[in-house]
Amino acid sequence: MQTVQLAVIPGDGIGPEVTAEALKVLEQVAAGRGDGVKFESTRYDLGAERYLATGEVLPDAVLAEIRQHDAILLGAVGGRPGDKSLPPGILERGLLLRLRFELDHYVNLRPSRIYPGAVSPLADPGEVDFVVVREGTEGPYTGNGGALRVGTPHEIATEVSVNTAFGVERVVRDAFARAQKRPRHKLTLVHKTNVLVHAGGIWSRIVDQVATEFPDVAVDYLHVDAAMIFLATDPSRFDVIVTDNLFGDIVTDLAAAITGGIGLAASGNVNPDRTTPSMFEPVHGSAPDIAGQQKADPTAAILSAALLLEHLGLDDAAHSVEEAVVADLAERAPGSTRRTSEIGDAIAGRVAG
Amino acid sequence: MQTVQLAVIPGDGIGPEVTAEALKVLEQVAAGRGDGVKFESTRYDLGAERYLATGEVLPDAVLAEIRQHDAILLGAVGGRPGDKSLPPGILERGLLLRLRFELDHYVNLRPSRIYPGAVSPLADPGEVDFVVVREGTEGPYTGNGGALRVGTPHEIATEVSVNTAFGVERVVRDAFARAQKRPRHKLTLVHKTNVLVHAGGIWSRIVDQVATEFPDVAVDYLHVDAAMIFLATDPSRFDVIVTDNLFGDIVTDLAAAITGGIGLAASGNVNPDRTTPSMFEPVHGSAPDIAGQQKADPTAAILSAALLLEHLGLDDAAHSVEEAVVADLAERAPGSTRRTSEIGDAIAGRVAG
Numbered sequence: 001m002q003t004v005q006l007a008v009i010p011g012d013g014i015g016p017e018v019t020a021e022a023l024k025v026l027e028q029v030a031a032g033r034g035d036g037v038k039f040e041s042t043r044y045d046l047g048a049e050r051y052l053a054t055g056e057v058l059p060d061a062v063l064a065e066i067r068q069h070d071a072i073l074l075g076a077v078g079g080r081p082g083d084k085s086l087p088p089g090i091l092e093r094g095l096l097l098r099l100r101f102e103l104d105h106y107v108n109l110r111p112s113r114i115y116p117g118a119v120s121p122l123a124d125p126g127e128v129d130f131v132v133v134r135e136g137t138e139g140p141y142t143g144n145g146g147a148l149r150v151g152t153p154h155e156i157a158t159e160v161s162v163n164t165a166f167g168v169e170r171v172v173r174d175a176f177a178r179a180q181k182r183p184r185h186k187l188t189l190v191h192k193t194n195v196l197v198h199a200g201g202i203w204s205r206i207v208d209q210v211a212t213e214f215p216d217v218a219v220d221y222l223h224v225d226a227a228m229i230f231l232a233t234d235p236s237r238f239d240v241i242v243t244d245n246l247f248g249d250i251v252t253d254l255a256a257a258i259t260g261g262i263g264l265a266a267s268g269n270v271n272p273d274r275t276t277p278s279m280f281e282p283v284h285g286s287a288p289d290i291a292g293q294q295k296a297d298p299t300a301a302i303l304s305a306a307l308l309l310e311h312l313g314l315d316d317a318a319h320s321v322e323e324a325v326v327a328d329l330a331e332r333a334p335g336s337t338r339r340t341s342e343i344g345d346a347i348a349g350r351v352a353g
Numbered sequence: 354m355q356t357v358q359l360a361v362i363p364g365d366g367i368g369p370e371v372t373a374e375a376l377k378v379l380e381q382v383a384a385g386r387g388d389g390v391k392f393e394s395t396r397y398d399l400g401a402e403r404y405l406a407t408g409e410v411l412p413d414a415v416l417a418e419i420r421q422h423d424a425i426l427l428g429a430v431g432g433r434p435g436d437k438s439l440p441p442g443i444l445e446r447g448l449l450l451r452l453r454f455e456l457d458h459y460v461n462l463r464p465s466r467i468y469p470g471a472v473s474p475l476a477d478p479g480e481v482d483f484v485v486v487r488e489g490t491e492g493p494y495t496g497n498g499g500a501l502r503v504g505t506p507h508e509i510a511t512e513v514s515v516n517t518a519f520g521v522e523r524v525v526r527d528a529f530a531r532a533q534k535r536p537r538h539k540l541t542l543v544h545k546t547n548v549l550v551h552a553g554g555i556w557s558r559i560v561d562q563v564a565t566e567f568p569d570v571a572v573d574y575l576h577v578d579a580a581m582i583f584l585a586t587d588p589s590r591f592d593v594i595v596t597d598n599l600f601g602d603i604v605t606d607l608a609a610a611i612t613g614g615i616g617l618a619a620s621g622n623v624n625p626d627r628t629t630p631s632m633f634e635p636v637h638g639s640a641p642d643i644a645g646q647q648k649a650d651p652t653a654a655i656l657s658a659a660l661l662l663e664h665l666g667l668d669d670a671a672h673s674v675e676e677a678v679v680a681d682l683a684e685r686a687p688g689s690t691r692r693t694s695e696i697g698d699a700i701a702g703r704v705a706g
């Protein structure tokens with residue numbers, strides 16, 4: 001009997017609804033297996049609601065508890081847009097990024113494929129199946145920098161992107177290893193080396209170095225602006241993209257859009273060294289406008305649970321969840337208005353079968 | 354008789370070919386006018402070729418000469434990808450960005466519309482007609498930062514985004530003024546305030562401040578990742594976008610892609626105070642693979658010349674060039690293989706008419 005200790009952070013808005021469906025599917029996985037994998041979840045109420053009620057974002061004691069788990073499942077975090085009592089960055093920096101940084105989630109993994117039945121906004125997207133390996137613990141996301149003479153005509157605000165050989169090399173090596181395991185063996189570095197010469201230099205030098213260890217992986221490079229064009233006009237050219245924290249944020253949202261929407265985009269904040277629990281979350285936000293109405297699509301949360309299973313080494317279970325999602329998507333009627341729980345039930349039902 | 358002194362930098366690759374067509378159209382504009390506007394151009398050979406031959410990028414004396422002109426027309430700059438004798442950044446930082454920074458081109462203007470006949474990769478783009486006002490003289494493009502222990506396992510490389518109230522306010526005010534003149538009166542700030550809290554703070558505070566001077570302009574805000582999604586799924590929602598130098602680079606290439614290609618995207622590097630010559634250039638690169646073969650589409654260069662005319666106050670001439678382009682595009686046969694000069698002739702011919 002393998003017991004997986006899950007820390008569950010449902011979060012705000014539609015977070016709790018979609019997380020419930022992801023957990024439902026995980027329960028079904030456990031029930032359907034002869035080998036007795038069991039999930040035990042502890043729920044942590046963190047997010048806008050808690051902050052607004054108590055002023056707490058992520059108390060150290062809570063972080064210490066979360067750290068004891070095998071993995072983290074997160075729904076979505078974020079309050080109402082424009083809420084003045086919730087300054088931008090409080091939850092993002094204090095909760096989401098703090099978890100990624102403290103738990104050293106240096107591989108932010110974001111697969112993109114056009115699932116059968118999914119509707120791409122592109123007229124002719126072709127066969128799209130790539131994965132973005134986004135650096136998760138440094139780059140422009142460090143919060144380094146500051147501001148002087150704030151609010152005056154002489155204000156100056158800086159933001160410092162920090163890139164270390166240690167940090168870049170480990171994520172680049174992970175991306176190469178993934179490319180090697182995929183059928184096309186291709187890796188594309190996305191950066192802006194012609195302008196960000198310092199940060200671009202370290203990224204391209206390290207990619208060149210690590211490439212010598214993976215002679216069967218074909219490497220190319222695109223400036224982030226050119227990557228935009230290819231994502232819109234020829235997304236099937238991509239296999240593995242490796243990029244920094246900020247470019248990764250931008251590229252993956254565009255990737256989600258062109259593959260049929262943010263309702264399907266899953267992500268893993270992974271520590272491949274397994275010294276800390278990795279965290280799995282849909283790419284979408286908390287969508288407070290439709291919260292509590294059972295209107296949210298839980299598919300991205302369920303696919304994030306599949307990434308969690310894969311990370312735990314339960315590859316066959318991960319595969320069966322993904323297959324269940326594919327089957328469900330293929331049969332979705334256009335304009336279908338199934339409730340959140342109905343979609344979860346349908347997918348869980350297929351996992352059972 | 355108004356004589357416009359043009360500094361022409363044809364540059365590399367397809368640059369000279371497309372610039373020739375833009376000049377052809379300007380000649381036609383001059384010939385067709387009763388009021389005797391005249392263009393006198395001085396050609397400056399700058400770019401990869403000159404650098405590889407002489408080691409010179411932008412000699413101070415050349416910059417001083419260029420500064421004496423009324424406007425600059427630039428083709429494209431950049432050598433063969435992967436050319437080891439041309440390290441990334443040399444031309445971009447040393448020539449293109451140096452011109453933008455030294456000539457204080459703080460408004461990087463990039464209109465995006467789907468022209469009649471243009472083929473968008475989006476299945477259903479809707480009516481797209483927006484303009485990106487990209488900051489051109491600070492942000493992550495300053496080159497601030499550096500690297501320590503380069504090439505060792507202990508390397509650290511930083512890149513500093515510098516944002517000043519002076520720099521942000523003037524470009525934001527310009528963007529509001531443009532929004533006020535457009536029929537929809539709408540301005541969208543694109544940034545990443547929830548992560549880049551220092552830089553994001555100054556941008557959103559200044560937008561809020563300047564907004565009070567333009568009560569009839571509706572303001573909204575999007576994180577850059579969300580902007581990706583809207584550009585791919587609902588680009589008609591945009592009117593004026595104001596954003597920083599790096600986000601602007603990314604957003605405008607995606608905008609070019611979804612509106613039918615980089616072959617049509619024009620840009621102006623504008624100093625609205627007119628204390629220096631503004632510079633007009635297509636968004637596309639030098640495309641060395643098709644250089645010298647008359648395969649390049651000069652439309653983006655010609656539309657950049659239209660922006661130049663507008664900047665010089667020759668609004669009716671600018672309009673007639675744009676109309677000529679629209680008429681030409683509307684009649685382009687799909688898969689047409691007209692030569693660069695044929696397209697230029699066709700558009701120039703319509704300007705005459």
Ligand SMILES: CC(C)[C@H](C(=O)O)[C@@H](O)C(=O)O
Nearest residue numbers: 092096097249283547548578
């Ligand atoms: C909410 C925000 C901090 C986050 C990010 O920028 O990483 C989100 O956009 C994401 O992509 O997970």
Ligand SMILES: CC(C)[C@H](C(=O)O)[C@@H](O)C(=O)O
Nearest residue numbers: 194195225445449450602636
């Ligand atoms: C060539 C490069 C320096 C430039 C930029 O990043 O600004 C280009 O991409 C552009 O958009 O004009």
